[in-house]
Amino acid sequence: MEGQELPYVLIDCIGGMHGVYEDHVGFLQKHFHLITMKEYLENKTLLSKKIRAIYMWYHKPVVNKELLQSLPNLRIVASSGVGIDHLDLNLLSSFGVKVSNTPFIVSTDTADLGMALMLASSRRLVEGYEMAVSPDTEYFPADWLGAEVSGATLGIVGMGTIGYKVAERAKAFEMKILYHNRSQRKKEEESAVGAVYCKKIDDLLQQSDFVLLAVNLTPQTHKLIGKRELELMKPTATLINISRGLIVDQDALVEALQNKVIKAAALDVTYPEPLPRDHPLLKLKNVIITPHIGSATKKTRRIMMEEMTESIQAGIAGLPIPHEVLP
């Protein structure tokens, strides 16, 4: 038999707004024979049996029942990022296909962005920038003020890896840290960041100046923050979301922001992404929205790619898969 062929891995496309990064291709091609969706569709008969893995970069290619049925030798779908709410885990499992994500590498960048949003919102950074560069600005008014982050109370909803890293950072700003989680963290972990457990989310909501959402999206966390929760928050409080748009009841949020039930919101995630261009959230003055950039740094994306490569190699070889996601 000739030298082993590299395993065939299906990707959506290379480059452009949605594809696998051009500067990642070199590394990937050392390990895999990449097949784009276009190439696959043009040559299904030959390629369908060869494809052993799918490299799912930012939710593409979309994996549905039809695709799974036509890839008899598919062993694993490696998904980029930590969220897996876009995958039908039961469907994949029913085809005997394993799933992996990249849960830890995204955590520091996402925690950093959470801090960035909290600081930008509290200090009115985007508004301030617009004033600094506006053609109409003649002077900087003395009565233009934001609110202090240092010494304020931060309530973290979801104290997983990302939530904990936010707590570590917030501690350095001498923030008082409350957290709500499915389970309480170990005492040493709490002490290290000075975090106080709130078994009831209501307690956290009522006491926090900043409420930061760092949970997974699951049926239990869907619309976790709705009208009731927003009303429990202080009228001077800011809601920060770095999880998934669906954690928040967006209509309730619009209303709360319009009626100043809460002071402001800072969202890296919405539902959908992007929002329709006529969505009320885009018009509110007391909201800042970023385009889901929690893990959007060169270094992190590179490491994500490398981790996905490792997971695919393990999946194809039948070895224990790093960062496997179980249904």
Add this chain to the structure above:
Amino acid sequence: MAKEELPGVLILDIGGTQGVLENLAALLKKHFHLITMKEFLENKEEMSKKIQSVFVFECRPTIDRELLESLPNLKVIGNSGVGVDHLDLKMISSFGVKVTNTPHAVADPTADIGMALMLASARRLVEGCQIAVSPDTKHFAVDWLGVEVTRATLGIIGMGSIGYKVAQRARAFNMRILYHNRNRRRKEEEEAVGAHYCEKMEDLLQQSDFVMLIVNLTPETHRLIGKKELSLMKPTATLINISRGAVIDQDALVEALQSKVIRAAALDVTYPEPLPRDHPLLKLNNIIITPHIGTATVQAIHMMAEEAIANILAVLNGQPIPSEVFPK
């Protein structure tokens, strides 16, 4: 005590866009007989003798020789804020008048703004917001990337109170911290934040991913960062300024940003403020500018007034002065 018996303090005005904020004026009135510039000018003869202090807020009123000559009982200029580069310390001293500032109140909020600017610049937050709301946005591109803050190298130029608080915050982001200062800090202070002293500023400039300026403006720090310093920085580096605009040679900065000698800049301060509307810095897309908001929080403004009041009272009562500023 009747209002007129309280020591007279001159202010520019109450309210409006440039005057002392109303709630601060209320604080001041607890201790002082506030006299606005208008009241003073309308009744110089009577008012001039009453004024024992000037409360300088947002650099106003301007303290010039003429004003000093007309206030025979002036004892202290109580400045709100830490920077005193707008005051001619030698001239004021020659009249036997003391100057005080508010270094404690400014430290936390200014350190916070330094961190906010660093994070916003690195993660392209302002650009991102524009994309998120732009009518032209149909999809979010997945190849749209910023640079990491965690574990990057931060070079702090000026490790005073504010610089040290920045170091404390940056440490929590696992940043590697270098600093350059007139004097080296004590070992325990360095170790507490993991900061490494760079005796030569050049070393700091060459190794840093983020360079943050947190110095006073003095003749020595005027144009501290010029063409030479910018070209020593990494082409992937970001310059952050939370000191005074004149610490940077702005023309050199424009050139460096245009030619991608450095990656980006984030400035809370410029010279002048605001910049002329046709200034090249306003047109660059690798810069964010904020309108000198380092202490622009409800809490800080209040604390600054209290700190200034305490300083003024100490001078008038002949007690130890918490934050006196001396001419060099």
